[in-house]
Amino acid sequence: MVACLLIPGFELRAALRVRPRLALVPAALAPQPGEEPLLGPVTAGAEEAGVKPGMRLGEALATCPSLALVDRDPASVEREWEGVLCRLEDAGFAVDPAEQGVVYFETRGVERLYGGVGPALERALAAVGSGWDPRVGAAGRRFTALAAASVARPGQIVLVQDQEERDFLEPLPLSLLPLPPDRYAELEGLGLRRLGELAQLPGHVVAERLGVEGRKAWRLAQAGRKARVRGRKPAFELAEAIAFPDAVANELTLRRALGSLLERLLARPERAGRPYRKLALAARLVDGGSWRRTVTLRDATTELHRLRAALGPKLSELPAPVLELRLEAVELAEHTGQQLALVEPAGEEAAGRLREGLRQVRASTGTGSVCAVVEVAPWSRIPEARALVVPRDD
């Protein structure tokens, strides 16, 4: 079975770990700086006072004047989520994280170890810890598992058998579908409120009215496709940090600290001679918040001055004095050295630059993002049968 472990409002919960007192009062995750003033997840106290996630800040403060705004803390959210995933992996689950707070895994591999699906899922809940209020849904398909987890109470396990999938999904709200907000309004305008009502419509009619997104939503409302969950390869931590006795805002001091962090990170034996492709610079700020920037290097390197030149300018973007500066290796290159040619053949330089450019695109956007067009039937009278777009990861 495919299981989905869900921790609603993970970002807020992670930010509240260092300020647990706020979990008991009306509080909400503050809007992203520089973006639309919309609230993130809210606490139970805020919900009782009428504040909802995604509400405009002004409206929320008018509804509940005592609402406490919790600053976003991306570094600790990242750290806490990695901790949750590592605890699940330690318990034997091959996890496939979808986003922070949502992770999928197959139970098949561990059912015999724990004596069935139920005990295995209980083990997963215990591994995460009751402090996070996790809930689990399990079914034959990913979407049904997510839907089951969404209706489960904290600490509860909801199992949906294959033959019950349609009946289970039918009364659930459309808000479970991954659609933009204006699409929900459009569907509600058409009188559709439940997954069952959408699933009953003919697929081509939905596609004609709502386009590709609608077709995808319709397929999910019918429980979606059966697909295996592929666990991630467990990551390992390669990071260095410096804590300051007093908050530091001086750029010269921060640059010196960065230089020291780089030297320490380059000396780590775990990288086994491989150069760094992607690094993250994170900081704990004096007001309790955090800051994080990721840098993908044009050429994977271990040269100190190049790493310093790439990361140094990021320090000027720090919004407040820093209590701790942290440097993390996000991705290492595959190679350990580069063989240079004495005289390069004609055209080799352009081809080499193109290869390097594509490698950089892959490094920053992920594998599978670079594709090639392959003609399969250029003579065909059906336009979409003439060529295919094939991912190129070589």
Place this chain on the structure above:
Amino acid sequence: MVSHSRGASLGRSAGRLNAPRPALVESGPGGAPRVVNRELVTLVREEWRVVDRWWTEDPVDRRYFEVVLEGGRNVCVYRDREVGCWFTQNA
């Protein structure tokens, strides 16, 4: 955390280039499009039919129209006679 760069490529597969997209079309008498995606058609430049793969379980029967919209855009739409829907596509 250092991730393994090869892991994400699993499960990616080839996709079709120039796949048809559903279109909102109002047709006039004779079946020619009058409005395409809420924009008025000013001229039908060309019309042709594609009938193919009729010997398979997935036959193709399309009536294509190359039209000029009110805004001056050239668009190619077709009515799939198998499913009874309109689509846009670069022919």
